[in-house]
Amino acid sequence: AGVTSGQQIRLKGQGETAPGHRPGDVLISVSIAPHPFFKVDGSDLRVDLPITLYEAVLGGKVRVPTLGGAVELSIPKNTSSGRTFRLKGKGLPKSGGTGDLFVITRLILPDGNDSELEALMEKWRDGHPYNPRSDLS
Numbered sequence: 001a002g003v004t005s006g007q008q009i010r011l012k013g014q015g016e017t018a019p020g021h022r023p024g025d026v027l028i029s030v031s032i033a034p035h036p037f038f039k040v041d042g043s044d045l046r047v048d049l050p051i052t053l054y055e056a057v058l059g060g061k062v063r064v065p066t067l068g069g070a071v072e073l074s075i076p077k078n079t080s081s082g083r084t085f086r087l088k089g090k091g092l093p094k095s096g097g098t099g100d101l102f103v104i105t106r107l108i109l110p111d112g113n114d115s116e117l118e119a120l121m122e123k124w125r126d127g128h129p130y131n132p133r134s135d136l137s
Helices: 053-058 115-127
Strands: 008-011 026-029 038-041 044-051 060-064 071-075 084-087 101-107
Touching: 044 060, 053 060, 053 101, 071 084
Parallel strands: 044 101
Antiparallel strands: 008 026, 038 044, 060 071, 084 101
């Protein structure tokens, strides 16, 4: 538990033998293959969680994959893309416990043009203007 990529493990006395000499050591270099959606950060894991526009605005419960099976995460109302949630103890094993899983929301809009959604957003934009980039000027 707790092995990291690039770490070497020594198996003392389990290597090659030569006449008149004790067996040598075996050195194993650990390489952790990338996972399709989990990213390793020490003993913590990170995962991008796609959410819909209506889940971001209205909130809801969504299933999140973990190493031990999917769990439900409550998405609060008005959750922005990029918001990070911490699932304590859902990461990789480490000495003295387990790391955490950090879930990062990613807002995904429906494919294709949706004239009804566009009309709704135009109406909303005209009645509720705001600039999320105002701090960048």
